[in-house]
Each structure stands twice: as structure tokens, then as C-alpha cells.
Amino acid sequence: xxxxxxxxxxxxxxxxxxxxxxxxxxxxxxxxxxxxxxxxxxxxxxxxxxxxxxxxxxxxxxxxxxxxxxxxxxxxxxxxxxxxxxxxxxxxxxxxxxxxxxxxxxxxxxxxxxxxxxxxxxxxxxxxxxxxxxxxxxxxxxxxxxxxxxxxxxxxxxxxxxxxxxxxxxxxxxxxxxxxxxxxxxxxxx
Amino acid sequence: xxxxxxxxxxxxxxxxxxxxxxxxxxxxxxxxxxxxxxxxxxxxxxxxxxxxxxxxxxxxxxxxxxxxxxxxxxxxxxxxxxxxxxxxxxxxxxxxxxxxxxxxxxxxxxxxxxxxxxxxxxxxxxxxxxxxxxxxxxxxxxxxxxxxxxxxxxxxxxxxxxxxxxxxxxxxxxxxxxxxxxxxxxxxxx
Numbered sequence: 062x063x064x065x066x067x068x069x070x071x072x073x074x075x076x077x078x079x080x081x082x083x084x085x086x087x088x089x090x091x092x093x094x095x096x097x098x099x100x101x102x103x104x105x106x107x108x109x110x111x112x113x114x115x116x117x118x119x120x121x122x123x124x125x126x127x128x129x130x131x132x133x134x135x136x137x138x139x140x141x142x143x144x145x146x147x148x149x150x151x152x153x154x155x156x157x158x159x160x161x162x163x164x165x166x167x168x169x170x171x172x173x174x175x176x177x178x179x180x181x182x183x184x185x186x187x188x189x190x191x192x193x194x195x196x197x198x199x200x201x202x203x204x205x206x207x208x209x210x211x212x213x214x215x216x217x218x219x220x221x222x223x224x225x226x227x228x229x230x231x232x233x234x235x236x237x238x239x240x241x242x243x244x245x246x247x248x249x250x251x
Numbered sequence: 252x253x254x255x256x257x258x259x260x261x262x263x264x265x266x267x268x269x270x271x272x273x274x275x276x277x278x279x280x281x282x283x284x285x286x287x288x289x290x291x292x293x294x295x296x297x298x299x300x301x302x303x304x305x306x307x308x309x310x311x312x313x314x315x316x317x318x319x320x321x322x323x324x325x326x327x328x329x330x331x332x333x334x335x336x337x338x339x340x341x342x343x344x345x346x347x348x349x350x351x352x353x354x355x356x357x358x359x360x361x362x363x364x365x366x367x368x369x370x371x372x373x374x375x376x377x378x379x380x381x382x383x384x385x386x387x388x389x390x391x392x393x394x395x396x397x398x399x400x401x402x403x404x405x406x407x408x409x410x411x412x413x414x415x416x417x418x419x420x421x422x423x424x425x426x427x428x429x430x431x432x433x434x435x436x437x438x439x440x441x
Binding site: 062064065066070071074075093094097100101104107109110111112113114116117118121122125135139142143145146147149150152 | 252254255256260261264265283284287290291294297299300301302303304306307308311312315325329332333335336337339340342
């Protein structure tokens with residue numbers, strides 16, 4: 062069945078264009094912090110946004126999955142469809158998943174097309190590990206966590222992301238503002 | 252991490268309370284048609300709504316699942332978490348899944364709490380099979396489809412749904428209006 066209310070209509074109602082901001086980067090790079098800053102900027106600008114948070118999804122929708130390559134692929138397969146629904150609903154969603162593999166990110170891009178904006182939250186492994194906000198690197202180094210990105214599982218850096226923010230050189234507020242400005246320039250928000 | 256923008260804040264921004272309308276009923280009962288009517292009513296009332304459609308989810312998020320009892324359970328497990336995110340985003344979502352088993356619906360209710368509104372889209376099997384809008388009953392009777400609800404898989408009627416609409420006695424517009432009025436009375440919309 063074709064529903065009567067289209068994405069175009071919902072976009073117009075919300076005075077924006079629903080889109081998916083796909084954050085990728087190491088654990089500790091600052092994805093969640095920047096998402097939270099950006100979300101507040103968008104709300105202040107009267108936009109309709111939502112954070113699809115990796116940790117929350119891992120605790121709910123993907124609680125049956127582990128961190129091996131196959132389960133990471135399935136995790137991203139699911140969230141790309143959830144992001145598609147939020148996009149279709151006219152919402153600006155901020156997806157904060159490590160998403161370490163190029164092939165999995167490409168599948169999300171293929172599905173979402175023009176509504177996929179890849180944002181590389183860039184930080185060296187050295188700095189991310191020094192920050193270690195959740196103590197996960199330490200546990201991974203001690204062998205308590207397996208398949209941890211950067212330690213015993215690779216992170217494939219994005220080759221052509223729409224946007225790169227470097228959290229070693231910029232504050233999280235500066236990073237969030239750079240992404241907000243991008244949305245303005247591309248006319249996703251007014 | 253606790254995000255700065257809460258459901259309460261998003262609800263206020265949208266001048267409504269995000270909630271999940273969980274439609275349950277046989278294939279052919281009219282779930283999708285009523286959802287489409289209700290969605291239009293909500294949009295006309297300046298609300299922010301979205302349909303989480305069973306067929307769309309089956310083609311995307313749950314395309315790896317079949318129709319046996321275990322996979323039906325997993326399908327509903329996933330969508331209840333998606334619905335939770337839409338609810339948290341302040342959206343009124345309309346979930347149109349057959350959801351034939353009481354135990355699976357209860358799990359959704361347990362997760363969503365006060366934001367779970369079960370709407371029984373009531374039609375006799377006889378009438379649903381006569382309508383057969385997608386020709387699925389015919390295929391199920393011919394043995395081409397297995398585990399089809401009402402034919403070789405049971406439908407457990409809701410015992411205490413928040414709302415019952417009878418599509419043998421009311422038009423889809425009347426059913427949608429009844430649900431809309433319920434949302435008004437319960438102050439989910441103004």
C-alpha cells in the first residue's frame with residue numbers, strides 16, 4: 062500500500078529535510094558527545110532531530126548480537142533500516158555507531174542515497190585510548206573484551222566522508238557547529 | 252550517557268505526547284487502511300506521526316525472518332524497540348503488525364508501559380478471508396504459504412485492549428476517528 066502522507070509532506074510540516082547523519086569513529090572519539098551538542102543546536106533551531114545511539118541500540122534492538130564481524134554487520138543492517146524510517150518520518154537522525162567496516166557503511170549509503178551523510182569523527186587511537194571514557198580500552202587490553210575496535214578488530218577509516226571533524230583539534234561544540242553549518246549549506250535546515 | 256534533550260522536551264516541542272498505537276488483527280482486518288486514515292487525521296491536527304508498517308519492516312529490518320513462532324517473536328521484539336525510539340523522539344507511531352500472540356504483545360506492553368496503546372482491529376476470519384486484499388488467504392489455503400495466521404497459525408484475540416474497532420460494523424474512517432478521539436480524551440493530542 063502507498064501511504065497518503067509522504068516524506069516530502071512530513072519534511073514540509075517540519076520545515077526541514079529529514080536526513081541521516083552517520084557518525085563513524087573509534088570508541089572514545091566523541092561521537093555521543095558531539096551528537097548531544099548537535100541535537101541541542103538543532104532543537105534550538107526549531108528542528109526535529111533524534112539520536113540513534115549505538116549503546117542504546119546494543120542494549121535493546123541488537124541485544125542478541127555480539128561484536129564479531131558478522132554481528133557488527135547485522136547490527137548496522139538493522140540500524141540502517143531504522144534510520145531510513147526516521148528519515149522517511151522527516152526527522153534528522155544522528156547515528157552514533159563505531160561502524161568500523163567500509164563495506165557495511167557502503168550498504169547504509171546505498172540504501173539511504175542522498176539522505177546519507179557520513180561524518181568521520183576523527184581521533185587517533187592513542188588519544189581515544191588515553192580518554193577511555195568507559196574504561197573499555199583498558200578492559201580490551203587486559204583481554205576482558207574481545208573484538209574491540211582499534212585493539213583486536215580493525216577500524217577502516219572512511220575514504221570519502223561528506224564531513225570530517227577532528228576532535229583532537231576542535232572542541233565538541235566546534236565539531237557540532239561545523240556539522241550544523243553543513244546542514245544549513247546543503248539546505249537540510251533553514 | 253544521559254542526553255540533554257528528553258522525551259518530555261521533544262513532546263513539548265511537538266505539542267503532543269509521543270505514544271505507540273499498537274494495532275493487532277488478522278491479515279485483511281484493515282490495519283494498514285485505518286493507519287493511513289488516522290495518520291492523515293493526525294497530520295491535519297498538526298501532530299507528528301508515523302506508521303511503522305508490518306510489510307515494510309518485513310521487507311527491510313526483518314527481511315531475515317520467517318513466519319514461524321520464533322521468528323514472529325523476534326520480529327515483534329525488534330519493532331517494540333523501534334517503537335520505543337519513535338516514542339522517545341516524541342512521535343505518535345502507529346504499529347501495524349498482525350502480532351497474533353498474547354505473550355509477544357505483553358512484552359511490548361511491558362517495555363512501553365503507559366505509552367503502549369493496544370488497538371484491536373476486529374474482523375471475523377470469514378470476512379477477512381473474503382476480503383483477501385493481497386490474495387494471501389487463497390495462497391495459504393492452497394498450501395503455498397505456511398504459518399499463515401488464521402489458517403495454520405493461531406490468532407490469540409486481545410483480552411484487555413485499550414480500544415477495539417470493529418471493521419465489519421464501521422468504515423475505516425469511523426475507526427480512525429474513534430482512535431483519534433481516544434488520543435484526545437487521554438490528552439496525547441490537543
